[in-house]
Amino acid sequence: MTALSLVNNPIGGDWRRGWIVYDNIMARNRITLDDVARAAGVSAITASRALRQPAKVSERARARIFSAVQKLGYVPDAAASALASTRTSVVGLLVPSLTNAVFADFLRGVYDAIEDTSLTIQIGNFRYSPSKEESLIRTFLHQRPSGLIVAGVDQTEAARRMLMEAPCPVVQTMELSDQPVDRIIGFSQYASGEMVARHLIDAGYRRPGLLGARMDPRAQARIAGYRSGLRTVGLDDARRMITTPQPSSVGMGGQLLADLFAAAPDTDAVFCANDDLAAGALFEAQRRGLRVPESFGICGFNDLEMSRHMVPPLTSVATPRYEIGRGAIDLIRAALDPLSGEMPKRIELDAVMSARGTTRNNKNERTAR
Amino acid sequence: MTALSLVNNPIGGDWRRGWIVYDNIMARNRITLDDVARAAGVSAITASRALRQPAKVSERARARIFSAVQKLGYVPDAAASALASTRTSVVGLLVPSLTNAVFADFLRGVYDAIEDTSLTIQIGNFRYSPSKEESLIRTFLHQRPSGLIVAGVDQTEAARRMLMEAPCPVVQTMELSDQPVDRIIGFSQYASGEMVARHLIDAGYRRPGLLGARMDPRAQARIAGYRSGLRTVGLDDARRMITTPQPSSVGMGGQLLADLFAAAPDTDAVFCANDDLAAGALFEAQRRGLRVPESFGICGFNDLEMSRHMVPPLTSVATPRYEIGRGAIDLIRAALDPLSGEMPKRIELDAVMSARGTTRNNKNERTAR
DNA sequence: TTGACTAATGACAGCGCTGTCATTTACGAT
DNA sequence: ATCGTAAATGACAGCGCTGTCATTAGTCAA
Numbered sequence: 010m011t012a013l014s015l016v017n018n019p020i021g022g023d024w025r026r027g028w029i030v031y032d033n034i035m036a037r038n039r040i041t042l043d044d045v046a047r048a049a050g051v052s053a054i055t056a057s058r059a060l061r062q063p064a065k066v067s068e069r070a071r072a073r074i075f076s077a078v079q080k081l082g083y084v085p086d087a088a089a090s091a092l093a094s095t096r097t098s099v100v101g102l103l104v105p106s107l108t109n110a111v112f113a114d115f116l117r118g119v120y121d122a123i124e125d126t127s128l129t130i131q132i133g134n135f136r137y138s139p140s141k142e143e144s145l146i147r148t149f150l151h152q153r154p155s156g157l158i159v160a161g162v163d164q165t166e167a168a169r170r171m172l173m174e175a176p177c178p179v180v181q182t183m184e185l186s187d188q189p190v191d192r193i194i195g196f197s198q199y200a201s202g203e204m205v206a207r208h209l210i211d212a213g214y215r216r217p218g219l220l221g222a223r224m225d226p227r228a229q230a231r232i233a234g235y236r237s238g239l240r241t242v243g244l245d246d247a248r249r250m251i252t253t254p255q256p257s258s259v260g261m262g263g264q265l266l267a268d269l270f271a272a273a274p275d276t277d278a279v280f281c282a283n284d285d286l287a288a289g290a291l292f293e294a295q296r297r298g299l300r301v302p303e304s305f306g307i308c309g310f311n312d313l314e315m316s317r318h319m320v321p322p323l324t325s326v327a328t329p330r331y332e333i334g335r336g337a338i339d340l341i342r343a344a345l346d347p348l349s350g351e352m353p354k355r356i357e358l359d360a361v362m363s364a365r366g367t368t369r370n371n372k373n374e375r376t377a378r
Numbered sequence: 379m380t381a382l383s384l385v386n387n388p389i390g391g392d393w394r395r396g397w398i399v400y401d402n403i404m405a406r407n408r409i410t411l412d413d414v415a416r417a418a419g420v421s422a423i424t425a426s427r428a429l430r431q432p433a434k435v436s437e438r439a440r441a442r443i444f445s446a447v448q449k450l451g452y453v454p455d456a457a458a459s460a461l462a463s464t465r466t467s468v469v470g471l472l473v474p475s476l477t478n479a480v481f482a483d484f485l486r487g488v489y490d491a492i493e494d495t496s497l498t499i500q501i502g503n504f505r506y507s508p509s510k511e512e513s514l515i516r517t518f519l520h521q522r523p524s525g526l527i528v529a530g531v532d533q534t535e536a537a538r539r540m541l542m543e544a545p546c547p548v549v550q551t552m553e554l555s556d557q558p559v560d561r562i563i564g565f566s567q568y569a570s571g572e573m574v575a576r577h578l579i580d581a582g583y584r585r586p587g588l589l590g591a592r593m594d595p596r597a598q599a600r601i602a603g604y605r606s607g608l609r610t611v612g613l614d615d616a617r618r619m620i621t622t623p624q625p626s627s628v629g630m631g632g633q634l635l636a637d638l639f640a641a642a643p644d645t646d647a648v649f650c651a652n653d654d655l656a657a658g659a660l661f662e663a664q665r666r667g668l669r670v671p672e673s674f675g676i677c678g679f680n681d682l683e684m685s686r687h688m689v690p691p692l693t694s695v696a697t698p699r700y701e702i703g704r705g706a707i708d709l710i711r712a713a714l715d716p717l718s719g720e721m722p723k724r725i726e727l728d729a730v731m732s733a734r735g736t737t738r739n740n741k742n743e744r745t746a747r
Numbered sequence: 748t749t750g751a752c753t754a755a756t757g758a759c760a761g762c763g764c765t766g767t768c769a770t771t772t773a774c775g776a777t
Numbered sequence: 778a779t780c781g782t783a784a785a786t787g788a789c790a791g792c793g794c795t796g797t798c799a800t801t802a803g804t805c806a807a
Contacts, residue, residue, distance in 0.1 A: 039793090041792095041793060041794085042793065042794065042795095043793080043794095051756080051757090052756070052757050052758080053757090053793090053794080053795090054756080054757060054758085054794090054795070054796095055755080055756060055757070057794070057795060058755095058756090058795095061795090065754085065755075065756095066755075066756085067754085067755060067756090070755085070756085084517075084520040085793090085794080086461070086792085086793055086794070087457075087460075087521060088456075088457045088458075088460035088461040088466060088522075088792085088793080088794090089457075089461050089762090089792070089793030089794040089795090090793080090794055090795075091456075091457035091460075091762090091794090092455070092457040092458050092461050092761095092762045092763065092764085092792090092793080092794070092795090093761080093762055093793075093794040093795040093796080094762085094794075094795055094796080095762070095795095095796095097457060107482060107485050107486045107489060108482055108483070108486060109482075110479075110482075112482075113476060113477055113478075113479075113481075113482060114477070116476050117476045117477060120476060120501070120503050129500060130500075130501065131498060131499075131500070132489070132499065132501075134489050148453075151453040152456060153457075258683050259683055259684040259687040260683065260686070260687050262687075263687060285683075285684070288684060288687075289687055292687050292688060292689045295689045296689060314627050314628055314629065314654075315628040315654070315657060315684075317629070318628040318629050318631075318632060318657075318658055318661050319661060320661045320664045320665060408763090410762095410763060410764085411763070411764065411765095412763080412764095420786075420787090421786065421787050421788080422763090422764080422765090422787090423764090423765075423766095423786075423787060423788085424785080424786055424787070426764070426765060427765095427785095427786090430765090434784085434785075434786095435785075435786085436784085436785060436786090439785085439786085454763090454764080455762085455763055455764070457762085457763080457764090458762070458763030458764040458765090458792090459763080459764055459765075460764090460792090461762090461763080461764070461765090461791095461792045461793065461794085462763075462764040462765040462766080462791080462792055463764075463765055463766080463792085464765095464766095464792070
């Protein structure tokens with residue numbers, strides 16, 4: 010949304026300007042802070058403080074103000090507050106995709122964490138485009154957000170500068186980094202990939218391949234770790250690494266597996282960059298009559314709910330996406346609250362190997378940072 | 379979020395109050411409409427009009443204003459605009475769940491439709507609780523939204539009254555009704571259920587059952603239609619209708635199928651209220667060594683991407699959730715724009731039977747309203 | 748009791764924009 | 778040239794809240 014595009018403002022229709030009063034909502038004579046203050050016998054600014062910084066108001070006044078709020082059903086006007094304080098209660102959330110199953114759990118964590126908070130979420134979908142991400146960051150910062158949550162650590166140079174100088178806490182998620190912009194919460198994609206490599210090697214597979222789609226930076230890091238893990242035992246083979254820029258899907262998993270066998274028919278295992286691909290690969294393997302896991306191993310990534318129920322249950326790597334969503338909000342709240350003690354600026358979580366029926370030795374439980 | 383809960387305002391930390399200027403964002407001396415007006419040699423109000431109602435400003439002034447906007451990088455302040463106009467550009471979106479795969483596609487449609495619009499989305503998750511939905515409606519209306527999008531047609535009495543008197547367009551989605559609150563877009567859940575019944579009957583199944591979880595009103599309507607369809611041919615059997623209030627999941631699909639066979643071992647087909655359950659049921663059927671579709675038929679609902687790739691591919695009902703998301707925003711935009719011609723207030727979409735490999739006759743293509 | 752603090756409260760102005768209504772300009776008809 | 782109408786523009790006030798700074802009340806030690 011550029012400055013110019015804002016010009017096409019769809020607002021301005023005259024939708025029922027004559028308001029109707031119901032349940033005190035949207036009444037023409039809205040309950041304001043002044044009303045509350047008057048009812049409590051204090052000034053407006055004291056009422057304002059009572060709501061925002063209760064400690065700064067006397068016990069007595071506070072009680073009267075709170076009860077007036079209750080009685081009148083006062084609800085603060087976010088717009089007025091934002092205008093006066095040059096700060097909205099919006100937390101911007103930049104995600105590469107809305108479809109992605111990872112996103113759903115992440116979002117759930119975020120929403121669980123803002124509950125009983127006055128924070129509000131605004132989602133921006135940059136569709137895996139770094140330049141779109143950059144422009145969304147610009148747009149969001151113009152709205153004076155309370156915080157910004159971004160995916161990953163691979164922003165453009167300009168985006169990174171904006172984030173570093175942003176007048177609000179910024180949280181990078183889903184990945185770790187030694188040079189975070191500000192706060193960061195995630196797990197090591199690279200180490201997770203290495204862990205998968207070890208798992209497949211330990212299971213005795215000797216000609217492992219890879220399927221990847223829509224190679225965003227996180228997937229790339231994962232895959233880099235995987236290949237590095239294979240390389241240490243001399244099993245990295247570029248012919249077996251099949252990727253596509255197209256979106257990831259179950260159908261794509263099947264196609265890519267076919268491509269893999271076309272390129273290297275003797276491949277005996279695959280790491281799929283996510284569980285959708287892995288599910289597709291498993292279905293395709295079934296169609297081809299492969300014996301999974303005996304003669305062909307499959308390992309997914311993310312550990313979706315579905316995966317453990319497939320036949321055979323899918324080996325995958327469980328990622329803490331819900332926790333990352335929750336934690337990202339916690340980091341922002343801590344940054345916003347001067348009273349919060351020493352909340353760390355960095356949270357490292359683990360990805361956990363869930364070895365199941367699509368790979369041979371299904372009893373090891375590894376952990377990756 | 380009640381009035382009182384707003385009291386715990388997490389904002390108010392003093393996050394870097396001293397602003398840093400970068401790329402004109404959040405600079406202490408922000409570019410305002412006045413700056414634009416001055417640069418263009420007009421008054422502020424004219425500049426404001428040029429942006430919101432270009433037709434009301436002369437060609438000449440408009441051009442100068444637009445170029446000033448460009449040059450200065452002006453971005454309107456949403457808070458100030460909201461305060462002055464008593465109208466935000468927020469569209470509230472009330473959904474029963476964030477996890478649900480249906481939700482993801484719906485959301486994608488919504489976000490695609492607000493692109494290049496100044497509208498903004500605010501999501502409220504009411505977790506299948508009608509009372510929570512009601513309180514979210516109240517909260518949202520307090521924020522003077524541009525529009526409200528709700529799921530289904532089964533709000534509480536109080537919620538319905540609020541919606542009817544809301545000073546903004548309201549769109550009900552996912553279901554049809556003869557008494558919509560305002561605008562409505564969806565398909566008939568009931569007819570979809572009937573369609574499934576016909577499909578199973580036509581395929582020759584004679585002892586069909588049902589699996590349902592988390593019985594929200596839409597699922598209930600679907601199931602009512604299904605049972606009605608069975609009843610017309612005397613095949614409705616309450617023993618075969620297995621439901622649970624617990625959340626729907628792939629794992630739950632397997633469990634429910636086990637329950638079904640425990641209750642009625644001779645059941646020869648199931649309609650699963652969504653594809654997650656259906657996938658779980660299919661996996662469970664495989665574990666039990668049932669011959670699908672010959673001796674046991676399975677039909678899902680929603681037609682997720684995964685379904686067509688399963689082995690065998692899952693028969694399901696494709697629902698237009700993406701289109702509903704897009705359409706809901708279109709309905710709101712039309713309502714907001716007095717110029718928009720005669721956009722209907724009601725949009726009926728179709729759910730389409732996708733007969734595949736988990737039911738016997740897999741070549742009919744039906745449609746339900 | 749006084750003084751030196753800190754805690755509690757309030758007056759005021761203004762955040763940036765838009766609704767209202769008054770005023771000016773443009774333009775065609777007389 | 779004059780008038781009447783519509784189009785274009787502008788002055789003004791105020792939306793509801795909060796930052797700033799001044800003022801008053803409260804507390805404790807001497």
